[in-house]
Amino acid sequence: MTALNPVLDRLDKNLDQSLDRLFDLLKIKSISTDPAFSADCRKAAEWLVADLKSIGFDASVRDTPGHPMVVAHHDGPAGAPHVLFYGHYDVQPVDPLNLWHDDPFAPAMKEIEPGRKVITGRGSADDKGQLMTFVEACRAWKAEHGSLPCRITILFEGEEESGSPSLKPFLDANAEELKADFALVCDTGMWDRETPAISTALRGLVGEEIVIKAANRDLHSGEFGGAAANPIRILARILADIHDETGRVTIPGFYDGVEETPSQVLKSWEALGETAETFLGPIGLSVPAGEKGRSVLELVWARPTAEFNGINGGYTGKGFKTVIAAEASAKVSFRLVHKQDPDKIRAAFRKFVESRLPADCSVEFHPHGGSPAIQLSYDSPFLTKAKNALSDEWPKPAVMIAMGGSIPIVGDFQNFLGMESLLVGYGLSDDRIHSPNEKYDLSSFHKGQRSWARILDALTR
Amino acid sequence: MTALNPVLDRLDKNLDQSLDRLFDLLKIKSISTDPAFSADCRKAAEWLVADLKSIGFDASVRDTPGHPMVVAHHDGPAGAPHVLFYGHYDVQPVDPLNLWHDDPFAPAMKEIEPGRKVITGRGSADDKGQLMTFVEACRAWKAEHGSLPCRITILFEGEEESGSPSLKPFLDANAEELKADFALVCDTGMWDRETPAISTALRGLVGEEIVIKAANRDLHSGEFGGAAANPIRILARILADIHDETGRVTIPGFYDGVEETPSQVLKSWEALGETAETFLGPIGLSVPAGEKGRSVLELVWARPTAEFNGINGGYTGKGFKTVIAAEASAKVSFRLVHKQDPDKIRAAFRKFVESRLPADCSVEFHPHGGSPAIQLSYDSPFLTKAKNALSDEWPKPAVMIAMGGSIPIVGDFQNFLGMESLLVGYGLSDDRIHSPNEKYDLSSFHKGQRSWARILDALTR
Numbered sequence: 001m002t003a004l005n006p007v008l009d010r011l012d013k014n015l016d017q018s019l020d021r022l023f024d025l026l027k028i029k030s031i032s033t034d035p036a037f038s039a040d041c042r043k044a045a046e047w048l049v050a051d052l053k054s055i056g057f058d059a060s061v062r063d064t065p066g067h068p069m070v071v072a073h074h075d076g077p078a079g080a081p082h083v084l085f086y087g088h089y090d091v092q093p094v095d096p097l098n099l100w101h102d103d104p105f106a107p108a109m110k111e112i113e114p115g116r117k118v119i120t121g122r123g124s125a126d127d128k129g130q131l132m133t134f135v136e137a138c139r140a141w142k143a144e145h146g147s148l149p150c151r152i153t154i155l156f157e158g159e160e161e162s163g164s165p166s167l168k169p170f171l172d173a174n175a176e177e178l179k180a181d182f183a184l185v186c187d188t189g190m191w192d193r194e195t196p197a198i199s200t201a202l203r204g205l206v207g208e209e210i211v212i213k214a215a216n217r218d219l220h221s222g223e224f225g226g227a228a229a230n231p232i233r234i235l236a237r238i239l240a241d242i243h244d245e246t247g248r249v250t251i252p253g254f255y256d257g258v259e260e261t262p263s264q265v266l267k268s269w270e271a272l273g274e275t276a277e278t279f280l281g282p283i284g285l286s287v288p289a290g291e292k293g294r295s296v297l298e299l300v301w302a303r304p305t306a307e308f309n310g311i312n313g314g315y316t317g318k319g320f321k322t323v324i325a326a327e328a329s330a331k332v333s334f335r336l337v338h339k340q341d342p343d344k345i346r347a348a349f350r351k352f353v354e355s356r357l358p359a360d361c362s363v364e365f366h367p368h369g370g371s372p373a374i375q376l377s378y379d380s381p382f383l384t385k386a387k388n389a390l391s392d393e394w395p396k397p398a399v400m401i402a403m404g405g406s407i408p409i410v411g412d413f414q415n416f417l418g419m420e421s422l423l424v425g426y427g428l429s430d431d432r433i434h435s436p437n438e439k440y441d442l443s444s445f446h447k448g449q450r451s452w453a454r455i456l457d458a459l460t461r
Numbered sequence: 462m463t464a465l466n467p468v469l470d471r472l473d474k475n476l477d478q479s480l481d482r483l484f485d486l487l488k489i490k491s492i493s494t495d496p497a498f499s500a501d502c503r504k505a506a507e508w509l510v511a512d513l514k515s516i517g518f519d520a521s522v523r524d525t526p527g528h529p530m531v532v533a534h535h536d537g538p539a540g541a542p543h544v545l546f547y548g549h550y551d552v553q554p555v556d557p558l559n560l561w562h563d564d565p566f567a568p569a570m571k572e573i574e575p576g577r578k579v580i581t582g583r584g585s586a587d588d589k590g591q592l593m594t595f596v597e598a599c600r601a602w603k604a605e606h607g608s609l610p611c612r613i614t615i616l617f618e619g620e621e622e623s624g625s626p627s628l629k630p631f632l633d634a635n636a637e638e639l640k641a642d643f644a645l646v647c648d649t650g651m652w653d654r655e656t657p658a659i660s661t662a663l664r665g666l667v668g669e670e671i672v673i674k675a676a677n678r679d680l681h682s683g684e685f686g687g688a689a690a691n692p693i694r695i696l697a698r699i700l701a702d703i704h705d706e707t708g709r710v711t712i713p714g715f716y717d718g719v720e721e722t723p724s725q726v727l728k729s730w731e732a733l734g735e736t737a738e739t740f741l742g743p744i745g746l747s748v749p750a751g752e753k754g755r756s757v758l759e760l761v762w763a764r765p766t767a768e769f770n771g772i773n774g775g776y777t778g779k780g781f782k783t784v785i786a787a788e789a790s791a792k793v794s795f796r797l798v799h800k801q802d803p804d805k806i807r808a809a810f811r812k813f814v815e816s817r818l819p820a821d822c823s824v825e826f827h828p829h830g831g832s833p834a835i836q837l838s839y840d841s842p843f844l845t846k847a848k849n850a851l852s853d854e855w856p857k858p859a860v861m862i863a864m865g866g867s868i869p870i871v872g873d874f875q876n877f878l879g880m881e882s883l884l885v886g887y888g889l890s891d892d893r894i895h896s897p898n899e900k901y902d903l904s905s906f907h908k909g910q911r912s913w914a915r916i917l918d919a920l921t922r
Contacts, residue, residue, distance in 0.1 A: 033780030093782055099678075162780050203683065207781045216745030217560075220895040222664065222866020225796050226751035226766035227737075228744060232791075233704065233769055240701030243694065276688075283689060284677030286821045290687035299687040307682045308693035309784050314771035315792060319494030319623050320668045320829035321554060322794055322866075323770050323895055330693075331776060333783055335686050360747045368781035405683020405783075434681040434784055 003145060004457040010140040011449045018136045018449065019109070019119070021051065025089070025128050026107035026121045032067055032090035033162035041067040041158045044089040048135075048156055055139045057154065062174075064166035067158030071177070074138070076151035080460045084153045084180035084419065086409055087131025087187065088160035091123035092434045099436035109442065117442040126433035129440035130186045130425050131156060133448030141453060149460045153180055157409070160187075163207060163369025164408055171416040179417045182382055184455075186448075187407050189427035191272065191399050193441070196390040196451065198383060199423040200376045201301060201402035202410060204336030206345050207309075207368030210235075210353055211329040214361045219324040229358050231328040232313045238356045239330060242306050247291045249306045249334075251352045257339030261302040269297045272399070282430065301402035305335045331368070335404065342370035371408035376420060382459060386422055389454040393447055424455065464606060465918040471601040472910045479597045479910065480570070480580070482512065486550070486589050487568035487582045493528055493551035494623035502528040502619045505550040509596075509617055516600045518615065523635075525627035528619030532638070535599070537612035541921045545614045545641035545880065547870055548592025548648065549621035552584035553895045560897035570903065578903040587894035590901035591647045591886050592617060594909030602914060610921045614641055618870070621648075624668060624830025625869055632877040640878045643843055645916075647909075648868050650888035652733065652860050654902070657851040657912065659844060660884040661837045662762060662863035663871055665797030667806045668770075668829030671696075671814055672790040675822045679775075680785040690819050692789040693774045699817045700791060703767050708752045710767045710795075712813045718800030722763040730758045733860070743891065762863035766796045792829070796865065803831035832869035837881060843920060847883055850915040854908055885916065 011018075030044040031037040045061045045068045052059035052072040059072035067090060076082070094104040102108060107121035119129060134154075141148055155178060159166055171178060191197040214229040244250050276288050279296040290299040299305075313328025315321035334345050350365055357363055377383070390398040403423070410421045426444035427433065472479075491505035492498040506522045506529045513520035513533040520533035528551060537543070555565040563569060568582035580590060595615075602609055616639060620627055632639060652658040675690040705711050737749050740757040751760040760766075774789025776782035795806050811826055818824055838844070851859040864884070871882045887905035888894065 033782065034778065093776070093778060093780075095776070095778070096679075161782075205683075205783070207783070209781070214746065217893065218557075218896040219744060220866065221766075221768045221770060221794060222666075222796065222864070223890070223894075224744070224761065225768045225794075225865060226760040226764055227740060227749050227757045228746055229748065229750040230768055232772050233700065233750075236697040236700035236769065236772075239694065239697035279688060280821075283680060283685070284821070285675065285690055287690065287819050288688050289690040289694075289819070296688045300685065303687055305682075305687035307686045307691055307783075307785060308697065308775065309682060309782060310775035310777045310786075311693050311697075311772050311789065312777040313773075314769065315554070315556070316771045316773040316790075317495065317554065317556070319554075320670070320792055320794070321494065321622075321770060321895065322666070322668070322768075324768060325771075328772065329777075331781055333682060333686075333781070335683065358748050358750070360741075360745070403683070404686060405681065429684070432678065433684075434782065435679040 003149065004453060006144045007140045007453045008450050010144050011136065011453060014140065015446055018132070022119065022129060022132045022445065023107045025132065026123055027105055029105050030090045030123070030158065031093050032159050034093060038067065041090055045070050045156070045158055048089060051135065052154065055142050064170055066166040069158065069170055070154070070156035072154040074148050074152045076148050080150035081182070082151040082153070082180040083459065084155060084178060084183045085134050086155050086157070086183055086185045087134070088127045088157040089131070090158045090161050091126065091128070092161050094122050094436070096436065101437055104438070118439040119442060119445060120437065120439045122438050124438055124440035125427045125431035126438065127160070127187050129445055130427065130448070133426060133445060134184070134186055134452045136449040137452035137456065140449070141456065149456045153178060167409065168412055168416065171412055175417055180419060183413045183419050183421040185407060185410060185421045185423050186425050188403055188423045188425035189429065190444070191401055193428060193443070194395040196394045196398040197401045198387055198390070198398060199403045200400050202374040202407050203304070203404055204340065204342060204371045204373040205406035205408070206334040206336065206342045206370045207331070208333070208346060208349060209329060209331045209366040209368060211327055211364040212361060213327045213364070215324065215326050218326050221322040221324050224324055228324055229361055230324050231361065232325060234358065234361060235311070235313065235328045235330055238353055239308055241356065247289060249304065251348050253344065253348045254304065256344065257341060258304055259338045261298060266298060269301070270295065272297065300404035302337055304337050304340055307333050307335070309333055335406070337373045338375065340373060342372055346370060369408070371406055371411050374410045380420060382422055385458040385461070386424060386455050389458040390424065390451055393451045393454055424451070426451070464610065465914060467605045468601045468914045469911050471605055472597065472914060475601065476907055479593070483580065483590060483593045483906065484568045486593065487584055488566055490566050491551050491584070491619065492554050493620050495554060499528065502551055506531050506617070506619055509550060512596065513615065516603050525631055527627040530619065530631055531615070531617035533615040535609050535613045537609050541611035542643070543612040543614070543641040544920065545616060545639060545644045546595050547616050547618070547644055547646045548595070549588045549618040550592070551619045551622050552587065552589070553622050555583050555897070557897065562898055565899070579900040580903060580906060581898065581900045583899050585899055585901035586888045586892035587899065588621070588648045590906055591888065591909065594887065594906060595645070595647055595913045597910040598913035598917065601910070602917065610917045614639060628870065629873055629877065632873055636878055641880060644874045644880050644882040646868060646871060646882045646884050647886050649864055649884045649886035650890065651905070652862060654889060654904070655856040657855045657859040658862045659848055659851070659859060660864045661861050663835040663868050664765070664865055665801065665803060665832045665834040666867035666869070667795040667797065667803045667831040668792070669794070669807060669810060670790060670792045670827040670829060672788055672825040673822060674788045674825070676785065676787050679787050682783040682785050685785055689785055690822055691785050692822065693786060695819065695822060696772070696774065696789045696791055699814055700769055702817065708750060710765065712809050714805065714809045715765065717805065718802060719765055720799045722759060727759060730762070731756065733758065761865035763798055765798050765801055768794050768796070770794055796867070798834045799836065801834060803833055807831060830869070832867055832872050835871045841881060843883055846919040847885060847916050850919040851885065851912055854912045854915050885912070887912070
């Protein structure tokens, strides 16, 4: 532990400076899905390059057709592994803005209960706070030892929240430069505030926007109501048809490739003690909305879903307008598990929609990203080392869990670079990522830095 | 015809000046449903009062808890009837603004085909252009004869497009002042460009906004998708359940009070020659969306409907956001016929929605106006006189039709003032009322003025 301990001490001593740096990054409005914030995305990339250079990385902003990548390299001792660290600097939109208690881009420290401080702001947990835990661990190690314990390549993406359109071409074009022994991905969470977790399964995602078109203009419902097709009615019917009464998705072929989760895995999840009450209670709900007869953890970790993420049509302002709209649209996403094929799911959904259209109406489809689910091995040596290192840092031993969300990069690392990923992160379930009032616990940020120092140390043994 | 002919000549001669006046009124953005335009509504009322005073009416702006009324009086010869003329100076919102070819509040004259000129702008047809036809007829009569042919009271409302919340209390409080022998209501249309029409049936309306609430905040669909209730899914299911496969509304009790239309009436409508092709073709549709086995005219004139006028929930901006929204909302309206009771329909709809809510979700209801359907007598002497007067003015004889829209004032005149209404208007089916690029034919405006002069003349005989 001779190399590690002074690094941990330094991280403790320099926590305030590390917070200043994180706040600087959080102030940048790097919302990737909205073209109005393109310049902010570039600014975040440039900020990271400057910071990584200050540590001694050979870092650069790398242009793509979308938002730029950040790539940085640092040598390590011969014989030590080469790791690729991944994070993303882009953030989700902030609407509805009126529900935020504070400016989402004016980060602050708040004590939300005695002894529990959190960092507030969009991106604090997803993913700027997380990626900076690793950067700070590298900074402290370098400052203490003049070197890093292993060879490290860093890849920060700026399109993770908008379907990563530039990622695959970039990995493909730069495979030689980016390929390492394995990847560290920091975009996941703890099991609870005391228990670190390593994620071994991730759901995939297919996003699709549909626009139903009926009349060639908006109509007065008095003149045409009862005779003219109403695209909101058609859309509602299509969306309603997607689930049956048991919560199962009815799209033909949707469950192709879905496997039943082994009973010993279900049992280990059961041992975690999560129930419908504990999972849904904090968000004000009590009744699981998915397939009947499955636990909430199985529903979010090992079952596919269809969700409606947005819907819009007709008059939505104040008051009332007796209009029959010319069109109505919905953003629909599917979470995938096991071997479900994103392309087949998209095609099946489109066929499902088209088969429900009246003869004189039409539909436009706009794809928004697609990635298969990931299932990682439970027993790689890297996994075991990381698990032990995390268990040394936190009050309780690390657990193996799954993730309901998608991290497409993990599949891309497998497919383009032939690399497995180790998914470690310090987010908490109440971080409100993608929602108003996102936060990141100060302990996640601080002990996250220390955890990475421990993992880097462990991986090189 | 001694009194009439010089009035008609004067209307022909002064058409340009009457257009200038209409354009001044059309420039005022009197959108009643949006509180941002309250001052514009008052401005429109004040403009009308000043104009009516210039003719010799005893006119005033009359405050209400909402937008003001305009009331004006003018004496007539002893023995002549006393008529109440009604119109509304408020207009519909203009969104989506990007679909307008010109500024909706910069009225202009356009020649849309050889020899056919139209007045463009929001309110040109609904209802500023229409109400000014009557005002211009009065002006010409007064200028020519120094008097009016009968006693005339004018009532202009400023909340017709937003459910008329102030109307009933106003009629109730001012019944003595407003009661006349019958009412003239100018908010309806011609059968076609050559054939004037008198409307003898109007559908009623119930408007209701529902807000479905699920989780206490927006959620990440990766974290919670498959476990948490999605309010868009619940809303889509509720809306989809409202119609069965034959287009019939499924809300229990919805058809109470609906009568089958007498076969001779259906036959007279059939004789008008309207088909699904002629009715729906111009708006780019071909398949009637209402109850199967009924003609399009029966669907819009004599059958009740449920329409979805707006829907909104989750992320509706550019790009994609994998959010599960905390709430979703829809604006729903019902067109009523015959003896359907608006209060019972509203209650039945609310019960229908509540019965479909998951145990841990909730709904908010926001009422937006309600009025029963109207069925006027086919054989009053006023009706016969007006029909003959209209037939004198236009190339083809006037026909008796029904209206798919609601004009709640007609029911209110019956209920509060014990008065029947005569529904005459010069709108055309391609006027795009409530839609972008609203227009009013110049011939509607000009021959409409002449038609009122003829009707006033005929009514006094």
